[in-house]
Amino acid sequence: MxxxxxxxxxxxxxxxxxxxxxxxxxAGDDGWWRAGVDCAADARYGFLLDDDPAVLPDPRSPRQxxxxxxxSQLWDPADARWTDQQWRGRxxxxxxxxxxxxxxxxxxxxxxxxxxxxxxxxxxxxxFVELMPVNAFNGTHGWGYDGVLWYAVHEPYGGPDGxxxxxxxxxxxxxxxxxxxxxxxxxxxxxxxxxxGPYLSSVSNTWxxxxxxxxxxxxxxxxxxxxxxxxxxxxxxxxxxxLDAVHALVDNTAIHILEEMAAETDSLSxxxxxxxxxxxxxxxxxxxxxxxxxxxxxxxxxxxxDDIHHAIHTAVSGERxxxxxxxxxxxxxxxxxxxxxxxxxxxSSFRHRRHGRPLDKSLIPATRxxxxxxxxxxxxxxAVGDRPSQNLDHGQLAIKAALALGSPYTAMLFMGExxxxxxxxxxxxxHPEPELARATADGxxxxxxxxxxxxxxxxxxxxxxxxxxxxxxxxxxxxxEHARMLGFYRDLIALRxxxxxxxxxxxxxxxxxxxxxxxxxxxRRGPIAIACxxxxxxxxVPAAGEPVxxxxxxxxxxxxxxxAGHSVAVLRTT
Numbered sequence: 156m157x158x159x160x161x162x163x164x165x166x167x168x169x170x171x172x173x174x175x176x177x178x179x180x181x182a183g184d185d186g187w188w189r190a191g192v193d194c195a196a197d198a199r200y201g202f203l204l205d206d207d208p209a210v211l212p213d214p215r216s217p218r219q220x221x222x223x224x225x226x227s228q229l230w231d232p233a234d235a236r237w238t239d240q241q242w243r244g245r246x247x248x249x250x251x252x253x254x255x256x257x258x259x260x261x262x263x264x265x266x267x268x269x270x271x272x273x274x275x276x277x278x279x280x281x282x283f284v285e286l287m288p289v290n291a292f293n294g295t296h297g298w299g300y301d302g303v304l305w306y307a308v309h310e311p312y313g314g315p316d317g318x319x320x321x322x323x324x325x326x327x328x329x330x331x332x333x334x335x336x337x338x339x340x341x342x343x344x345x346x347x348x349x350x351x352g353p354y355l356s357s358v359s360n361t362w363x364x365x366x367x368x369x370x371x372x373x374x375x376x377x378x379x380x381x382x383x384x385x386x387x388x389x390x391x392x393x394x395x396x397x398l399d400a401v402h403a404l405v406d407n408t409a410i411h412i413l414e415e416m417a418a419e420t421d422s423l424s425x426x427x428x429x430x431x432x433x434x435x436x437x438x439x440x441x442x443x444x445x446x447x448x449x450x451x452x453x454x455x456x457x458x459x460x461d462d463i464h465h466a467i468h469t470a471v472s473g474e475r476x477x478x479x480x481x482x483x484x485x486x487x488x489x490x491x492x493x494x495x496x497x498x499x500x501x502x503s504s505f506r507h508r509r510h511g512r513p514l515d516k517s518l519i520p521a522t523r524x525x526x527x528x529x530x531x532x533x534x535x536x537x538a539v540g541d542r543p544s545q546n547l548d549h550g551q552l553a554i555k556a557a558l559a560l561g562s563p564y565t566a567m568l569f570m571g572e573x574x575x576x577x578x579x580x581x582x583x584x585x586h587p588e589p590e591l592a593r594a595t596a597d598g599x600x601x602x603x604x605x606x607x608x609x610x611x612x613x614x615x616x617x618x619x620x621x622x623x624x625x626x627x628x629x630x631x632x633x634x635x636e637h638a639r640m641l642g643f644y645r646d647l648i649a650l651r652x653x654x655x656x657x658x659x660x661x662x663x664x665x666x667x668x669x670x671x672x673x674x675x676x677x678x679r680r681g682p683i684a685i686a687c688x689x690x691x692x693x694x695x696v697p698a699a700g701e702p703v704x705x706x707x708x709x710x711x712x713x714x715x716x717x718x719a720g721h722s723v724a725v726l727r728t729t
Contacts, residue, residue, distance in 0.1 A: 157229065159200065160189045161213060162375050163351040166204040172226070173200045186352065186375065196234075199226040204350055211347045212304060214354075214379070218315055219291045219307045223345030227307070232390035235319045239326035244394055244429030247456060248522035248565055249658060250282035251648055252333065254530060255570040257286060257312045258296050259580070259626045266317035270324045272629075277328050279573060279641075280648035284325055285333040285397055287531055289318060293344040294585030296622050298531065299335070300362070300399065301342030301584075305383045315391075322392050331394035333434065334387050338380045339403035340365060343591055354379070360403040368406040381416050385423055388431050395432030395456065402439050413444065417454040432456040434525065440496045440511030445523040457565055460524040462498060466491035467528055467558050470676075471551050471689055472543065478505040485669040485676055485689070492562060492667050492678060495524050520660035526564035528555040529572045531580060538603040538613055540581030540625065542572070549575060549636065550721025553643055553706035554687045557723045560647040561678060561685040563660055571627045573644040574637040581614045583622040592617045646704050650725065656681030668697070675718065684726045688718035700728035 163169050164186030171178045171190045180188040194200075199220075201210035212219060216227035253276055261268035276284065288299030291307035299309065308315045322332045340363040341348065341355075348354040354376050356367040367376045387393045398413070406412050417433055424431040435444050435458040446452020469475060469483035481487065481504055482497065491497040495514045503510035514524075527533075534542050544552060552575055560566050571578065582599060586592045596617050600610040614621045631637045651657045657680060666679040674690035677698050684698040693708070695715040702709055707722025716724050 156191045170203040172210045201226040216304045216307045223293050242326040246430050247432040252283040252567040253281040254285040266313040266321040283331040288335045297584045303342045303345040333395045334393045335397040337399040339400050358405045369408050397434045401435045401437050414453040442514045457523045463526045485671045489667045489669045516662045521563035521662050522565045522660040524564050526559045526562050527567040529569035534580045538608045540579040544575035550707050574641040580625050581621050582616050584616045656683050686724045691720035700726035
């Protein structure tokens with residue numbers, strides 16, 4: 156006997172369809188409908204609401220083998236074949252995380268194909284793999300942020316069994332796994348939740364209608380979200396989650412859903428006996444997210460820090476458009492490295508208001524913030540999806556790597572960054588509905604046309620070539636220049652793991668010196684000095700010692716080190 160249940164307080168009648176046979180369901184006072192049915196372990200099923208003949212998938216569907224519009228399929232996590240019983244997990248704080256998109260990481264674009272690259276990641280030295288969203292979304296390929304059945308795994312990647320194999324293989328190699336999840340909106344195709352209950356609020360955000368987190372019947376909606384989060388970590392053995400755009404979660408209750416999720420994640424961590432992490436993507440510069448709950452915060456493990464990205468990228472590249480406008484100086488770079496946030500109660504010209512709040516550096520270690528020079532957003536949301544490697548020389552790329560990986564922050568790479576991949580990462584989709592496909596393409600062109608881009612140069616997200624162009628070219632890894640960059644990243648990560656001073660998480664111990672005119676900067680971490688020349692001319696920087704690692708022309712003097720243009724020296728000082 157299999158027990159079926161669905162929360163559906165809106166319809167007057169709910170019936171269960173199992174492999175084409177319709178069964179009555181019993182309504183409870185709590186809005187849940189239940190039925191017990193003898194059926195196969197892999198039965199296809201769905202729900203009939205009132206007199207509508209359409210069979211709808213389960214909002215908590217464990218599997219969608221035929222796409223998000225069709226029947227769900229039973230899948231029992233207890234039947235999964237795990238071999239990771241010895242895995243005890245690891246903390247993300249101070250780790251190196253590798254973000255990847257399953258569909259473009261390999262030519263095949265599957266979980267099983269990704270397994271073939273795990274030994275490469277181990278050799279690189281990373282600690283965690285972070286998967287862009289793997290929940291079920293309409294179409295064959297896309298970024299995954301338009302998911303509509305959050306409990307199910309995207310079938311073209313390999314479905315739930317494929318995800319089990321990938322995570323199991325990661326754990327066998329000592330790699331933790333993080334999964335990117337989206338709880339702030341639902342995709343435009345296949346969202347049947349409003350027919351079951353009041354899942355959505357009247358508030359909307361950039362990407363669609365927001366979830367009902369504080370209105371009538373919000374308790375079950377919050378339970379839907381939190382249970383989904385826990386499912387990835389309990390049933391699929393994920394070591395944590397990246398929470399997409401938490402600033403779009405509109406919750407004015409006394410206990411914010413992020414605080415509630417963090418508390419339940421900590422409880423699950425205790426139950427499982429391994430660390431579990433929640434990483435927020437937020438542009439609020441609000442330290443409450445990562446402040447411990449016993450100090451009045453939400454208690455999340457870490458957050459993405461776009462200020463660090465912006466400060467590094469603009470100083471190196473010279474770009475100043477849009478939200479980069481306040482960055483670009485050596486002063487802004489130094490301020491951000493020292494303090495975690497650049498905007499900390501200061502005026503933001505992009506927002507036309509004050510933004511952010513200072514970080515309490517005596518309470519919150521730097522490892523609760525994440526530093527990176529590339530992410531799927533910071534590449535894919537550019538007009539043509541161009542990477543820094545397509546616009547900067549390798550010396551500039553080395554500087555960016557040294558500042559991010561040499562910092563006290565938890566570090567993250569975006570797939571292919573480490574060998575200066577020449578492939579773009581563009582925005583792509585595969586909506587089957589012609590009207591939605593056209594609207595997506597037209598909207599993308601209009602968005603960037605407003606910023607002065609020629610609409611004809613904006614890739615059509617629906618064109619299959621846009622997706623194919625975004626796949627990594629692994630043949631580049633063995634090319635001499637790409638291999639040299641890969642070696643530099645590998646050495647930086649090795650130094651980060653082996654040098655005791657590089658494990659110090661406290662910003663109060665970090666020293667940063669710079670020269671605005673000559674465009675050099677020195678980041679000092681105990682006996683390790685990371686000196687970078689962002690300019691094109693040779694400079695003498697006030698740091699001396701034994702060269703540990705470097706890029707470009709370096710000449711050690713008694714009290715100084717001469718750096719060629721666009722070069723890096725990692726020194727062990729006396």
